[in-house]
Amino acid sequence: MGNFKEELMKVKAFAFDVDGVFSSSQVYMMDDGEPVRTMNIKDGYAVQFAVKKKYPIAIITGGSSEAVKKRFQQLGVTDIYLKSYDKMGDFDDFLYKYDLDASEVLYMGDDIPDYNVMKKCGVPVCPSDASEEIKSISKYISNIRGGEGCARDVIEQVLRAHGCWMDKDSFIW
Numbered sequence: 588m589g590n591f592k593e594e595l596m597k598v599k600a601f602a603f604d605v606d607g608v609f610s611s612s613q614v615y616m617m618d619d620g621e622p623v624r625t626m627n628i629k630d631g632y633a634v635q636f637a638v639k640k641k642y643p644i645a646i647i648t649g650g651s652s653e654a655v656k657k658r659f660q661q662l663g664v665t666d667i668y669l670k671s672y673d674k675m676g677d678f679d680d681f682l683y684k685y686d687l688d689a690s691e692v693l694y695m696g697d698d699i700p701d702y703n704v705m706k707k708c709g710v711p712v713c714p715s716d717a718s719e720e721i722k723s724i725s726k727y728i729s730n731i732r733g734g735e736g737c738a739r740d741v742i743e744q745v746l747r748a749h750g751c752w753m754d755k756d757s758f759i760w
Contacts, residue, residue: 595710601745603694645666646668651670675707678704690708693711693741694712
């Protein structure tokens, strides 16, 4: 394993789980069984900015929430894999669609369903409250918990490494 900052230079795309990454691991349930999530606005800014900078982004989640789909569509994400019970298949589809090598993708996950994808991607990362199994294979563990800005943390680090974090496009949502 090389220096993490050097690893960031090879990142051409991002892939993320949702629950435990963009939302906290605590989910409130409505009477109809629909989970209610909160998401960090700073994660949203970073996602839309990375999209603006032409980084492909995949959302790969076992969840099926239309609200989650709508949120990421509003941020400009087009590759949203809901009900992903085999995340590896959806990850491979994402790689194929953008002609990416797995080594060029940063994936952030937090629990066992993310394990195989994280073993395959080039830059596996996780929030501070990820499961021990996920922490053990991560090249970087954010000091930020899921739902509190950990996605912003890693997106910002990649865009800073590539010299495009605070450029002319940074000030326009």
